[in-house]
Amino acid sequence: MCGITGWIDFTKDLTRERGILQQMNRTLVSRGPDAGGTWFSPHAAFGHRRLIVIDPEGGIQPMVRTVEGRKFVITYNGEIYNMGELRLKLLSLGHSLSTRSDTELILTAYIEWGEDCLKYLNGIFAFAIWDECRQTCFMARDRIGVKPLFYTKIGDSFLFGSELKSLLAHPFVEPVIDDEGLAELLVMGPARTPGCGVFKDIYELRPGQFLRYGRDGIKTGTYWELTSRHHEDNLETTAHKIRELFQDAIKRQLVSDVPIGTMLSGGLDSSAISACAAKVFQEEKRGILHTFSVDYIDNDKYFHVNEFQPNSDAPWAELMADRIGSEHHTVLLDNFELFDSLIQAMEARDLPGMADVDASLFLFSREIRKEMTVVLSGECADEVFGGYPWFHREEMVNADTFPWAHLVTKRIPFISPEIKARIRPMEYAEARYQEALSEVPRLSEDNAGEARMREMFYLNLTRWMPTLLDRKDRMSMAFGLEVRVPFCDHHLVEYVWNIPWALKKYGNREKGLLRYAFRDLLPKEIVERKKSPYPKTHHPDYLRLMKKQIRQLLDTPSAPLFQVLDRKEVENFMNQDLTQLHLPWFGQLMNVPALLAYWWQLNEWMKKYKVVIK
Structure with a gap:
């Protein structure tokens, strides 16, 4: 696996903006600790961080190939599981392959089939391919959405990355949260709405989708979706x-x-x-x-x-x-x-x-x-x-x-009245459900x-x-x-x-x-064996630590948490005997210590990411 990032702008000479792209790429070092690379042209710049799994020498990225005078560049995160079949198919069509890497297979498949290459790929992936001749970027994400891919358009700049932090490292991108972002955080929780990047004007390419970006703007499409049909097998x-x-x-x-x-x-x-x-x-x-x-x-x-x-x-x-x-x-x-x-x-x-x-x-x-x-x-x-x-x-x-709507109803009482009036939690959840x-x-x-x-x-x-x-x-x-x-x-x-x-x-x-x-x-x-979910801690020390942390936030007048939560409601909750409190239906999804931990994470996130609510 790896980390990818990129920047396209038809009004700038990006060869003069190396420092910014390198800064975006550095945020992804943990995803790719083994190697890093960048590629620049006047209007497109790609970054890559590599975790070496297959073909250490041959899989260096960004990868560049020139065919019949046309230059193509790829930055890719993922694994292709049908490499053998894909390799044979491409060789039979007259392509020459110089590595054992799946990176080269994807790039060559795109050169051969264009956007139809996606139907030939079995795996988990997020990639971007730049066609220097046509001045277009083609991006895609795997069918189920195992690998992430975020993007944004700020002014004339189109930016993408494996993680939100790579976009936020760009000086044009501000950590702004609007009403939709607030609702996603406080109502939907970790179960984000597909395509929503929480931060204003940041989106996530949905599973099974592709995106084209060129001088005519952004166009997205779906190349895979579930299809319902009669099941005939016994x-x-x-x-x-x-x-x-x-x-x-x-x-x-x-x-x-x-x-x-x-x-x-x-x-x-x-x-x-x-x-x-x-x-x-x-x-x-x-x-x-x-x-x-x-x-x-x-x-x-x-x-x-x-x-x-x-x-x-x-x-x-x-x-x-x-x-x-x-x-x-x-x-x-x-x-x-x-x-x-x-x-x-x-x-x-x-x-x-x-x-x-x-x-x-x-x-x-x-x-x-x-x-x-x-x-x-x-x-x-x-x-x-x-x-x-x-x-x-x-x-x-x-x-x-x-x-999992019980998670929604249990969170709502703690949201501040002002924020509640803005986001209308139950209406938001209902709209997303109907969608x-x-x-x-x-x-x-x-x-x-x-x-x-x-x-x-x-x-x-x-x-x-x-x-x-x-x-x-x-x-x-x-x-x-x-x-x-x-x-x-x-x-x-x-x-x-x-x-x-x-x-x-x-x-x-x-x-x-x-x-x-x-x-x-x-x-x-x-x-x-009856289903048993991912194990949670049952040690009372963990609850004690979390209670102490939230108490400290309650004693901190400037705690960002209370820009969105009602301090009095949180205080009333904390004044109960939390060792005896059971949240009905939270079960495997959340318990009292986990609710407190979520509040602490929310507070520190607002502080560390310098979140601005608009």
Whole structure:
């Protein structure tokens, strides 16, 4: 993986603006710690930071190729998983390739097919290609949105980058938040609306979209979207097809010239990935697979079984590691270090996020990176196969709002009256919900129940899943760790999208069909294990630390937090016995310490990023 950035301006000579682009590029060093490069022409300038995974010598970027007198330049972040097939296709068409890198394959594919090159790419990517002859920039993002890409147009300058910080490093870009940005922060939270960059006039290219920029301005288009059609396969055929698509995705995603392992919690998703990966390692005589799990010091003393966290991961991860013969590493996090990392995690995301859930992955990634450069992870199986409680509870399915809307309603009382009047929180959430529903690809033969479940899956795939992909990308790339997500393979997603709910919930279980498909691949205990989310700390020290931090903010008259939150409401909340307070339905998504941590992140974000509210 890497970091990309760029600047296009038809009114300036950008060869005289090297310092600014280099400054933008430097913000992405953690994404690409191994190498950096820039390329300049009068009206286009590209930057690149590289994490070397394949072809150390041949993959240097920005990459320049000249064909029949036309110069093309690419800056690219990602991995292409069908390199072999793509290489053969391009060679058969008469192209010569001088490297083993996927960078050259994408650039050559663009030279051959133009914008149609996207349909030939299987992978995770965000890239920009400059055509010097036509003076146009073509950008695209992968189908599911695993890799990020932000852009803005300020005056005559078009700017893009892998992360918000690369744009904010440009002197033309100001950290301004308007009403929409406030609503995204305070109402939608980490579940940002697709395309919204939170800061005024900054946008994120949506998954499955491309963008063209030239003298005639910005034009965006969609090259991939979910398509609804009748599912004709029976249970056995469906399960076999899932196994086949999944195993193919694993094999493709294990290609690497650097050490590669897996995250293994002992849950269904990570266990399936690790079992398939171990099999590939054995078949290809690649040695022993390394697996990694995470927990917190003393969590065993304070863990309490609840509906959302029915058991801890440790015994299950050890069971699975023993079964597949992996060399397993358990990373134990210290609660004080978790607290200290909350602001670093916020800076990695460039926004307040999922608080301790972000910070713990931030620390977990740091430790994995000491052993590995690449890992595979089980993200998004819940969205694709229906693993969350809200897929299975009638009152949540029929709630006619976002399944996680309880997060919205619990946040609203703390918003200051002035901001509330500006953003109208419930109206904003309802408008965004209706906007999402209007996009759902309908199928006329769906009955009312099936139509609603199609809506539920669409909401999860396009509104909730990006939250987790953002988290995974930013927290891992903060240490130059590449994380691949096989459950986001677009062939698998396309197939499972059209499987009827009655099959997906086979056995009336969460991810029932996935359990059935993997029943002879995994130990029965793992197949039957109830879903348990990413582990959270249960140590009382963490709550004490967070309470102290918010108390300090309440005692600080100039704390930026209270530009947007109601100081009195926060104070009343803090005066309760928070050890006895349970936030209904926050469960796996948020608890009291996480709510306090979010407030602290919000305050520090406003301060560190010099946020201006307009």
